[in-house]
Amino acid sequence: MKFFTRRIVFYAITAWAAITINFFIPRIMPGDPVSALIAKNQGRISPDAAEALRALFGLDENMSLWDQYVAYWKLLLHGDLGISFTYMAPVADVIRQALPWTIGLVGVATIISFTLGTLVGTGIGWRRGTWMDGLLPLSTFFSAVPYFWLALIAISLFSVTLGWFPASGSYDRSMVPTLSWEFIGSVIYYGFLPAMTIVVSSIAGWMLGMRNMMVTVSSEDYVTVAQAKGLKERTVRMGYAARNAILPQVSSFALSLGFIVGGTLVMEIVFSYQGIGYYLFSAVNAKDYPLMQGCFLVITFAVLLANMAADVAYGVLDPRTRQEG
Numbered sequence: 415m416k417f418f419t420r421r422i423v424f425y426a427i428t429a430w431a432a433i434t435i436n437f438f439i440p441r442i443m444p445g446d447p448v449s450a451l452i453a454k455n456q457g458r459i460s461p462d463a464a465e466a467l468r469a470l471f472g473l474d475e476n477m478s479l480w481d482q483y484v485a486y487w488k489l490l491l492h493g494d495l496g497i498s499f500t501y502m503a504p505v506a507d508v509i510r511q512a513l514p515w516t517i518g519l520v521g522v523a524t525i526i527s528f529t530l531g532t533l534v535g536t537g538i539g540w541r542r543g544t545w546m547d548g549l550l551p552l553s554t555f556f557s558a559v560p561y562f563w564l565a566l567i568a569i570s571l572f573s574v575t576l577g578w579f580p581a582s583g584s585y586d587r588s589m590v591p592t593l594s595w596e597f598i599g600s601v602i603y604y605g606f607l608p609a610m611t612i613v614v615s616s617i618a619g620w621m622l623g624m625r626n627m628m629v630t631v632s633s634e635d636y637v638t639v640a641q642a643k644g645l646k647e648r649t650v651r652m653g654y655a656a657r658n659a660i661l662p663q664v665s666s667f668a669l670s671l672g673f674i675v676g677g678t679l680v681m682e683i684v685f686s687y688q689g690i691g692y693y694l695f696s697a698v699n700a701k702d703y704p705l706m707q708g709c710f711l712v713i714t715f716a717v718l719l720a721n722m723a724a725d726v727a728y729g730v731l732d733p734r735t736r737q738e739g
Contacts, residue, residue: 496704505708516689523612531620539628553618579607582686627659668724
C-alpha cells in the first residue's frame with residue numbers, strides 16, 4: 415500500500431503541475447484569439463463585442479492573471495472547459511465528438527502493431543541467427559522513414575494509382591452516422607489506409623524491443639533449467655522466457671495507450687481524419703485557447719492514467735518494484 419500511495423501522491427502533484435502549465439502556456443504565446451478573430455473579420459467586430467469575447471474566453475484584461483487562474487480552476491472543477499470560438503461550441507462537445515475517432519483508429523492500430531511486433535520479436539529472439547533476423551532491417555527501414563512521407567506514398571500508391579482506398583476522410587459523407595453494418599464498414603474502409611501506415615511505421619520498435627529482451631532472458635539460469643527438465647520448447651519459450659521478457663513491453667504499451675488519445679497528429683492532418691489531433695492543430699493555428707487547453711488537458715490526463723496503469727501492472731507482475739530501497 416505504501417508503494418501505491420506514493421505513486422498516487424506523485425501523480426496528483428503531476429496533474430496539478432500539468433493543469434497549471436496548461437493554463438499559462440497559451441497566455442505567454444504572442445497574440446490572442448480575439449485579435450485573430452478581429453483580423454479574420456477585417457475589423458467588423460466592435461470594441462464592445464471584443465471586450466465581451468475576451469471575457470467569454472477568460473481573457474478579461476480587467477482581471478489579473480491570478481484571478482484568471484482561479485476562475486479557470488473553478489470552471490475546470492465543474493467540468494466546464496470553455497467555449498471554442500473556432501467552432502462556436504463547448505470544448506467538451508468538440509472533444510467528445512473527436513475522441514471516438516482517434517481512440518478507434520489509433521487504438522486499434524497500436525494494439526495490432528504491439529501484438530504482431532511482440533509475437534514476431536519473440537520468435538526472432540528465440541531463434542536468433544536464422545532467416546527471421548532479416549525481418550528486423552526491413553521493418554526498421556519503414557520505421558525510420560518520416561511518417562508524413564510514408565503516408566503520402568501510401569496515398570499516391572493505394573488511392574491515386576490503384577484507387578483501392580479513399581485519400582481522406584473518416585467515412586462516406588453521403589451516409590448518416592448510425593450503428594449499422596453499412597456505416598461501420600465505411601468507417602473501416604476509410605480508416606484502413608491510415609491504420610496500415612501506423613502499424614508499418616511502429617511495429618519495428620515492438621519487434622526490436624522484444625527480440626533484445628528474449629536474447630537476454632534466454633541465457634538466464636531458469637530457462638536453462640527448464641530446458642534441462644525436458645519441457646516442451648513452446649512451454650519454455652512462452653512460459654519462462656517470453657513471460658519475463660515482456661515486462662518492459664507492458665510498460666511501453668501502457669504509455670503508448672496514453673498517447674493514443676493525442677492521436678497521430680501528422681496522420682490526422684495528412685488524411686484529413688477528424689480526430690483530436692486534427693482539432694488540436696486547428697486550435698493552435700487559430701489561437702483558440704479553450705480548445706487548445708481542453709485538448710492538452712485530455713491528452714495529459716490520458717498519459718497520466720496510462721502511467722498509473724503501467725505502475726500497477728508492474729507492481730503486480732514484478733513484486734521487486736514494490737520493495738523499499
